[in-house]
Amino acid sequence: KQEVTQIPAALSVPEGENLVLNCSFTDSAIYNLQWFRQDPGKGLTSLLLIQSSQREQTSGRLNASLDKSSGRSTLYIAASQPGDSATYLCAVSSNTGKLIFGQGTTLQVKP
Amino acid sequence: NAGVTQTPKFQVLKTGQSMTLQCAQDMNHNSMYWYRQDPGMGLRLIYYSASEGTTDKGEVPNGYNVSRLNKREFSLRLESAAPSQTSVYFCANRPGHQPQHFGDGTRLSIL
Numbered sequence: 303k304q305e306v307t308q309i310p311a312a313l314s315v316p317e318g319e320n321l322v323l324n325c326s327f328t329d330s331a332i333y334n335l336q337w338f339r340q341d342p343g344k345g346l347t348s349l350l351l352i353q354s355s356q357r358e359q360t361s362g363r364l365n366a367s368l369d370k371s372s373g374r375s376t377l378y379i380a381a382s383q384p385g386d387s388a389t390y391l392c393a394v395s396s397n398t399g400k401l402i403f404g405q406g407t408t409l410q411v412k413p
Numbered sequence: 414n415a416g417v418t419q420t421p422k423f424q425v426l427k428t429g430q431s432m433t434l435q436c437a438q439d440m441n442h443n444s445m446y447w448y449r450q451d452p453g454m455g456l457r458l459i460y461y462s463a464s465e466g467t468t469d470k471g472e473v474p475n476g477y478n479v480s481r482l483n484k485r486e487f488s489l490r491l492e493s494a495a496p497s498q499t500s501v502y503f504c505a506n507r508p509g510h511q512p513q514h515f516g517d518g519t520r521l522s523i524l
Contacts, residue, residue, distance in 0.1 A: 348512035
């Protein structure tokens with residue numbers, strides 16, 4: 303059974319820091335891996351999607367990497383800003399689109 | 414998330430009552446999903462529908478039923494609500510192999 307784990311559960315950093323969020327999964331037979339952002343009381347917004355054949359994806363200050371063989375993904379946020387404060391969720395997908403989520407990392411960026 | 418609309422946004426039920434959570438998409442995508450989100454547990458898949466008229470169980474289907482009568486709508490029904498079903502429920506669709514789009518959620522409390 304696929305399990306997804308995110309570490310740390312919570313993170314607080316001063317504005318301007320570069321930071322890394324971690325995601326690990328137990329079964330390397332994934333279709334893709336996604337990173338989502340969730341603001342309090344809101345739904346999920348997709349940030350980056352990495353296909354199983356890819357190693358990384360970039361969008362602005364965000365960079366996500368994928369190492370299928372070790373069952374790991376990282377989300378790198380450069381030059382963090384208070385507006386980045388949110389919960390970040392990673393999820394792995396089968397080819398049917400069914401997502402298995404991690405528990406999330408709640409990020410606070412202090413001004 | 415204008416593409417996926419969930420109603421109601423909030424609901425309080427008594428144990429044993431029934432209700433249907435509604436989800437509608439304004440796109441024309443085949444796949445739709447229902448998840449629940451509990452504190453510290455991330456999102457878990459309840460049911461999904463790969464196309465109109467088809468549904469399949471996800472990770473936590475017990476106590477729920479779903480209906481996909483047309484391509485636009487995918488409803489989730491609680492026949493006899495239990496306190497353990499207190500949660501935030503999210504509906505999503507998937508445009509092909511692109512990231513899923515999520516609704517803003519229904520916050521359900523069962524007393």
